[in-house]
Amino acid sequence: MDTSKVAKSNATTAATTKGPNRAGAAATWADERLGLATAMKKNLRKVFPDHWSFMLGEIALWSFVVLLLTGVFLTLWFTPSMGEVQYNGSYDQLRGIHMSEAYASSLRISFDVRGGLLMRQMHHWAAMLFVASMMVHLLRVFFTGAFRKPRELNWVIGCLLLILGTLEGFTGYSLPDDLLSGTGIRAADGFVKATPVVGSYMSFFMFGGEFPGESIIPRLYTVHVLLIPGLLLALIAAHMLLLVYHKHTQWPGPGRTERNVVGYPMLPVYAAKAGGFFFIVFGVTALLGALLTINPVWKYGPYDPSKVTAGSQPDWYMGWPDGALRIMPGLESHFWGITISWNVMLPILVLPVVMFTILLLLPFLDAWITGDKRDHHLLERPRNAPTRTALMVALMTMYGLFWIAGGNDIIAIQLHASINQITYFLRVAVFVGPVIAFVVTRRWCISLQRKDNEMLLHGYETGVIMRSPEGGYSEKHLPLPATRAYAIASRDRDPVLEDHQHTQDANGVPAPSGGRLQALRHRVRTLWYADNVQKPSPAELEEGHHHAEHEHELQASVEGQAADGHQFDGHHLVEDEGLRHH
C-alpha cells in the first residue's frame, strides 16, 4: 500500500513544543497517581472510520444518557406506591378521585412541577428512540457482516442490550399506573398465568397476592431504576470496550485493508463529532418533548381494573409480540384437570424466546454454515452475501407483519378496513410474507452482483447514445474510475464447494466424514452460496477490457471529438480529451 500520502500527524500546522503549562501540570498530577498516560497514549488518537451508518449505535448510547438524566429528575418526585390517595392537585378533571400514589405523583410531575411534563415526555421519547436506534444499529451490523469474527461476542452483548432495553421500556410504561399502563400489567398477568404448571404461583409471587395486589409498582420501580439500568450500564461498558479493542470495521476502498483502519482520530475530530451528536440527540428529544404529546396520563385516568380504552396498545417495541397474540387462533387444551393456553403461551412466551435465540445465534449460525474462521475487518456490501441479507429481510418482514397485527385496530379505523379481514390476512401473511421477502431479496442481491460485474467488465452506462455509420444505436460505456472499480472489486470470492461425498485429504485418503451434521452443513452451505455471482476472474476482466477496446475501434468515427460522454455524467471533467485516450 502506498502510504507516502498518509499524514503522520493530523495537524494543519507543525506542533511546537510548549513550556510546562497549567494543563500539563494537572495531567502530570493525575498521571503520577493513576498512570493514565500509558492507557491514553494510543487511545487519544485512536482512529475511527467515517460513515453515517457507523453512528447509529451512537444514537442509542446518547439516548441512554438522556434517559439517565431525565430519569433521575423524575425520581425526585415520583412515588412508587399503590397506596390509595384522593387527588387534590391542579388537574381539574380528576380532582377528588381516588387513585394510587404512583398515579397522583405522575400527575404532580405533569402539572405541578415546572419542566416536569417536559422531562416526562423527553424520558418517554428517549426510551422509544433508544430501542429503535438499537434495532437500526443491529440491522446495519448484520447487513454489512460486521458481526463476523472477531466481533461475535459483541453481537451477543448487543442483543442482550436490546432485550434489556425492551424490558426496561415495559417496566417504565407500567409505572405511572394510568389506565393504559394498568391494562398492560393486567395483560402481563394473563401471560404469566398462562405459564405451564407454575403460572398462577408466579403471578401471585409477582403481585404479592392476587392481581393487582399492592406490590407490583414498587417492585417494577426497583427493577426499572436499579436492576436493569445497572445491567445496561455494565453491558454498554463491555460493548464499548470491545469496540475499542477490536477497532471499528470499515468499508473497503483505496488504502483500506483488513490490516489497517483509516479515518479520523478520536481527539479532536471524533470527540467533537460524537460529542456534538450527543447534544443533537438530546436536542431532538427536547424538541419532541416540547411539541408532541406522549402518553397523556391525565386523559387515561387512574388504573381501574374494570375500565379499558379503545386503542390499548403497548409501546412500539412490545408491539410485535402483542400482534402475534392478536392474530393467534384461540387454542386451548383441557385434560386431566389442567389447562394449557396455547393461544397465550405460543405467541407471548415461546415466540419471543425463539426469535431472540435465533438473533443471538445468527453470527454462530453464519460462521457454521460458511465455515469461515478468518477475522473480518472490512465490511461486506449486503448484496455480496445474498442469502444472509435475504435471511434478515425475511426476519424483518415477519417482525413487520406482527407489528402491523399489533396495530390492527388503528389500521382498521384509519384505512376503513375490517379488523377481521386484516387478522385473517395476517394469519397467512406472517408465514408467506417472509418466504416471499427472502426469495425476492436474494434474487435482487444477485442481480445487483451481476450489475457490479457488468460495470467492472464493460464500464458504466454514460447515457450517451452513439449511432454507428450503419445506423445502429448503442449506449456508450466507459470504464469506472479506478478507486470505484477497486472498491467494487474488493470482495471475497465464495469458497469452492467440494462434493461432500468425495472429500479427500491431501494424500487421497477419504476424509473421515463428520456424520449427519456435516452432511447437513454441506447441504445448507450449498444452498447458502447457490446462484451467487462471483466477481470476474482476472482473465475475464482482461477479456472485458479487450472487448471495450474493440468497441472503441468501432466508434473510431467519432475520434478526435472532445465529446466522450464524461462531460455529461459529471464523473470527471474532460477537456480536450479524445475518445481513444482511455
Added chain:
Amino acid sequence: MRLLNRSAGRLSRHRRGPLAGLAVVLLGLLMTGGLYTVFSPAQAGSAAASEEQIAQGRELFLVSCAFCHGQNGEGIRTQNGNQLGPSLVGVGAAAVDFQVGTGRMPMARPGAQVPRKPQTFNDDEIAALAAYVASLGPGPAIPDESDYSVDGLSDEERQQAITNGGQIFLTNCTACHNFEGSGGAMPRGGFAPQIRGVEPRYIYEALLTGPQNMPNFSNGNLSPDEKRDVIAYLASLEDMPNYGGFGLGGLGPVAEGLAAWVLGIGSLIGVAVWIAAHTTRSTKKKVEA
C-alpha cells in the same frame, strides 16, 4: 313549535315515573295555557304548522326514506330475511334528529356502517321528518339544550359534573370511543366514530337512541344528569389546552411509535449523514508556511 317539541323532550325522561302521565297532562295544560296568553296568535299558527309539519315530513319521508324503511316506516325485510331498513315506529324524534342531522341518513350506499356526512336536509326539513316519525309511535324526543348544558350550575356543581362525567365516560364510553373520544375499531369493518368535537345534542341523542350498532344508554341506564356530565367532561377535554404539545390524533401508542420512528429516528439518521458527509473541497493547494 320548536318550543313545544323541546318541552316534550325534557319531559320524556320522566315518562316511566308513576306520576309521569299526570305530570305531563298537568304541565302540558299549564304550558299551553301560559303560552297561549303570551303568544296567542303565534301559538295558533304553530299548532297548525305542526299538522302541516307532519304532512311535510311524510312527503319528505316518502321520497327519501320509504324505499328502505317502508311507506309507513314499518321497515322492510328482503326476501332472504335481511333487514333493508329497520322499523321506525317508536324510535322517536331524537333518533331522526341524530341520523338525519349528522347526515348519516339518508344513506348513500349500504356498508358495514353508515358514516357521518354533510346534512342532506335543512333544519326545517329535519324537524318535519322528526315530527312525522315521532307521530308513528312514542319514542324519545329531541333533547332540550337545558338537558345537556351545565350553564345553570354553580362553579362547584360544574366541577363536580365534569369529574363525575369523566368517570362515567371512562367506564362506559372509552372502551369503544377511546380515551380522548378519537374513536375505535369494531368487528367486521364497523367503527365507533370520533366523538371529540361532536355537538352535545347529537351525543345526547346517540346515548338515548343507540344509533346503528351502538348500545343504548337509556335514561334508566344512564340518568339524564349522568349524560349531561359525560357531555360536560367531553367539552372540558376540548377546552383543555394540549399541555404536552400536539396530540398525534389522540390514538395512543401506535401513533407515538410512528412519530418516534419517522420524526425521531428519521431526523437523527439525517443528522448522522450530515456529520459523516464530506465538506466542500478546494482545488487550491495549501501554502505550507
Added chain:
Amino acid sequence: MSESHDKGFDSGPGHELVNVPDEAVVNDLYPDPGLAEHQWRPTDVDPRAEKRAERQVATLFGLSAICTILLLVSYFVFDIGDDPDVVGGLGASNLFLGLSLAGALLFIGIGVIQWARKLMADHEIVEDRHPSASSAEDREATLAALSTGLEESGIGRRPLVRNSLLGAVGLLGLPAIVLLRDLGPTPNQVKNAQPYPGAGLENTIWEKGMRVVRDVVGTPIRPADLQLGDLVNAEPEGIFKSPEDGKPLEGLALQVNKSKGAVVVVRMEPDEITPGDGRENWSVDGIVCYSKICTHVGCPISLYERTTHHLLCPCHQSTFDLADSARVVFGPAARPLPQLPLMVDDEGYLVAQSGFTEPVGPSFWERG
C-alpha cells in the same frame, strides 16, 4: 479459482486459519490505488473562509447561550398548575421550556460538529490493526500459569475437596430462590385465608342474592329501567357495600374485586337468546349478564354491538356472542365469558342467582 481462495475456509476437519483474508483474496483484480491525495477545504486555504467559519461556529454557540437564557426566563414566566398559560392551544410552559432547551442543545451540537467539519484538521490517518488474539507466547505463558496454579491448588488431585466445594456452592443457589418465597402467598393460601371477600382465583365476591349495580354510582337496576339494546357496565353491590360490614371496599380488596367482579348487563329480545344447557332461566326478560373480564388475558370488555350482540375486546379483538352464552366468534380467546345467572329480588332489582359457576378471567394451569 486460485488456491488462495480456499484459504481460511474450513472445508474439512482440521483445516483452519486464524487470520484475516489475504489481500490477494480481497482484491485480486486491481492493485490498491492507495489513499487519495488530500484535498484541502476552503477553510484550510482561504483565511477569509476560515474566519467566516470561525464566526459561524461562535454564532451558533452564542445562539445556544441565548436559548439557555430564554429557558431560564420561560421557567419563571410561564405558569403551570391551576391556571396554566396557553399559547396556540398548547401548554406554554412545556412548549417554551422544551423549545429553548432544544435550541440550547442543538446549537451547541451543530456548532461543535461544524467546528469539526470546517476547522479541525481533517487528514485521514491510518492505524494498523492488531490481531484480537494474544500472541502465542502470551497464550502459552497464561496456560502455564493457569496449570501451575491449578496444580498447586491440587484441585485435580483432591476430588473430595473439589466435589464437596462444588456441592456446597451449588447448594447456595437454593437460598437465593427460597428467600424469594415470601414475595407473595400461594393461590391456595389466599383462597383459604380469605383476607378480603371473594379472595382466591376461583372466587369472586358474587353470591346468591347480591345486587347488580351500576358502575361508578352503585345504584341497583330494575329490569324495567333497561330498554332493548341497553348496555350497563355493572359491578357487584358488594364493592359498594361489603357483605362483611356494609362499608364500601377500599384499596386492595376493592381493586381485586373490581378486577374479577366487573360484569356487563345487556338487554335483547328474549327470543334472540339461545340459552346454553341449564341456563334457560339465567336471564330476566332478555336481560343477560356476563363477566366483563376477557378469558384471553384479562382486559375488561365492553365494546358491545347491539344488533349482532357481539362483545369485542379492545386489547386483542376476541369477540363473544352474548346471545349465545358468550361463545367465542372471533379472535384469540378460547373460552366463552362466564355468565352470571340473574333473577329479580323482592324489591324488583336484578340480583345474582349464584356466584359465577367457573373462575373468571384468563386461563391458568390448574383451572381445569
